Amino acid sequence: MRKITDKVFDRFKDETGKAYLKFEDLYIAVLLVYNDINKLLPGPHFDPPSKEEVRALMQECDMNLDGELDHEEFVKFVKRLTKDTFIIVSQGLIITLAVAPTVALLTKRTTEGVPGVGKVVQKIPNAVYASLVTLTIVMFQKVAEAKAI
Numbered sequence: 147m148r149k150i151t152d153k154v155f156d157r158f159k160d161e162t163g164k165a166y167l168k169f170e171d172l173y174i175a176v177l178l179v180y181n182d183i184n185k186l187l188p189g190p191h192f193d194p195p196s197k198e199e200v201r202a203l204m205q206e207c208d209m210n211l212d213g214e215l216d217h218e219e220f221v222k223f224v225k226r227l228t229k230d231t232f233i234i235v236s237q238g239l240i241i242t243l244a245v246a247p248t249v250a251l252l253t254k255r256t257t258e259g260v261p262g263v264g265k266v267v268q269k270i271p272n273a274v275y276a277s278l279v280t281l282t283i284v285m286f287q288k289v290a291e292a293k294a295i
Contacts, residue, residue, distance in 0.1 A: 150182045151224045155217050166214035172223075173200050179224055183231060192231050203227060243280070250279030 154175050159165055167175055180194040195203075207223040208215060215223055254275050258264045267275070 147225065147228065148221065150179055150186075151221050152217075154178045154182070155220050159217075166212075166216050167220060168214050169201060169204060172204055172215060172220075173197055175220070176200055176224075176227065179228070183228065187231075195227065200227075246280040246283045247276035250276040253279065 155167070157178070158167060158171055158175060162171070177194050180192060184191050203223060203226060204215060207219050207226065209219055251272060254267055254270075254272065257267045260267075270278075
C-alpha cells in the first residue's frame with residue numbers, strides 16, 4: 147500500500163510543485179488509489195468513498211489543522227480509508243489458499259471410488275490435484291468478478 151500512496155502523492159507533487167494535498171486534489175488522489183487497488187489486488191471491485199467521507203476523514207488525519215495533508219498525513223489517511231479493503235482481500239485469500247486445497251483433497255478421496263475416473267485421480271499426486279482445484283476455483287472467482295463489473 148505504501149508504494150501506491152507514494153506513487154499517487156509524488157504524482158501530485160510533481161504536477162503542482164506542492165508537498166501537500168488540498169481537498170479537491172485529495173479526492174482525486176483517493177480515486178487514483180482505489181483505481182490502483184482494483185487493478186492490483188485480487189477480489190471484488192472496491193468503490194471509492196464519497197466526498198463527504200473523504201472530507202470527514204481528512205479532518206481527522208490533518209494533524210496540524212492546516213486544511214491540507216502532507217505526505218505522512220496522506221499515508222495515514224489512506225491506511226485508515228482502506229483498512230476494511232484489506233480485511234476483505236485477506237479473507238478471500240485465506241478461503242482460496244486454505245479452504246480450497248482441503249476441499250480438493252476431500253473431493254479427490256470421493257472421486258477415487260468413481261469407476262473410470264477413480265484410477266486416473268489416484269495417479270495424480272495430492273499436491274498437484276490440490277493445486278489444480280485451487281487454480282480452477284481462482285479462475286471461477288475471476289470470471290464471477292468480471293461478470294459482476
